[in-house]
Amino acid sequence: MNDFFIEYSDVHKSFGEKRVLAGVSLGITRGETVVVLGGSGTGKSVLLRHTIGLHRPDSGEVRVDGEEITGFDEEQLIDTRKKVGMLFQAGALFDSMTVEENVGYALREHTDWDNERVCERVREVLQLVELENVEDLMPADLSGGMRKRVALARAVALAPRAILYDEPTTGLDPVTANTISQLIRSLQRRLGVTSIVVTHDIRSAFTVADRIAFLHEGQIVFDGSVEAARASDQPLLRSFLQGGGYGQTPVQ
Numbered sequence: 001m002n003d004f005f006i007e008y009s010d011v012h013k014s015f016g017e018k019r020v021l022a023g024v025s026l027g028i029t030r031g032e033t034v035v036v037l038g039g040s041g042t043g044k045s046v047l048l049r050h051t052i053g054l055h056r057p058d059s060g061e062v063r064v065d066g067e068e069i070t071g072f073d074e075e076q077l078i079d080t081r082k083k084v085g086m087l088f089q090a091g092a093l094f095d096s097m098t099v100e101e102n103v104g105y106a107l108r109e110h111t112d113w114d115n116e117r118v119c120e121r122v123r124e125v126l127q128l129v130e131l132e133n134v135e136d137l138m139p140a141d142l143s144g145g146m147r148k149r150v151a152l153a154r155a156v157a158l159a160p161r162a163i164l165y166d167e168p169t170t171g172l173d174p175v176t177a178n179t180i181s182q183l184i185r186s187l188q189r190r191l192g193v194t195s196i197v198v199t200h201d202i203r204s205a206f207t208v209a210d211r212i213a214f215l216h217e218g219q220i221v222f223d224g225s226v227e228a229a230r231a232s233d234q235p236l237l238r239s240f241l242q243g244g245g246y247g248q249t250p251v252q
């Protein structure tokens, strides 16, 4: 019996003629942080989106907390999405809402908490991402790094048991990217959450990962510890690591 909180078993997914996932099998143990590395357009975001039912596989299974979710209806998926928070690639804050409204949004949607309790929780999760006194600001007032932090606060507001990070450091300068990587690490330690971090940022990958999986042409072609990844003679992974992530801006 394994102790996976999230498990993909032989997941296939095509869009029309385009085959994106061609039999992905990967398990993420409770409390573990797995980084899924891969070039641009290899299906990293598509894989993550399967975890919360935003895509359904053509075949194969996705299990979250022991439950096979591929047949779940929207109502059942709401529970899955409470358990699994996602930090979307674009950050995706609501531009017309304050930071407080953005972070409190899911709490107001999914709990019957009164305003005071929501505000308190918002303050608490903002502190968790090292932000203070930003509640009344608008997203346009924030730097890129702050926007990521707010999006992260929003993803953890409902106290999820797992967090999915889609390219959390993309578009940030190297110093800010590093602070976000450190923050991901510290959230994992402090909250004990299971995490999947999808990235082509190799430096970030080695900072946050307990384990690295490398996605290439729709399959996981390497899956092992950080040390094993560094030492790997898997040619695709080696050239990816040496090239700073092919098809991407080199790591700075």
Ligand SMILES: Nc1ncnc2c1ncn2[C@@H]1O[C@H](COP(=O)(O)OP(=O)(O)O)[C@@H](O)[C@H]1O
Pocket: 015, 018, 020, 038, 039, 040, 041, 042, 043, 044, 045, 046, 047
């Ligand atoms: N909703 C969709 N409809 C059609 N094609 C999609 C959809 N989402 C992703 N794709 C395609 O799937 C491939 C993988 O995309 P994605 O997972 O976003 O890659 P990445 O590894 O960069 O995150 C791309 O070719 C993309 O165009």
Ligand SMILES: [Mg+2]
Pocket: 044, 045, 046, 089, 166, 167
């Ligand atoms: Mg992507």
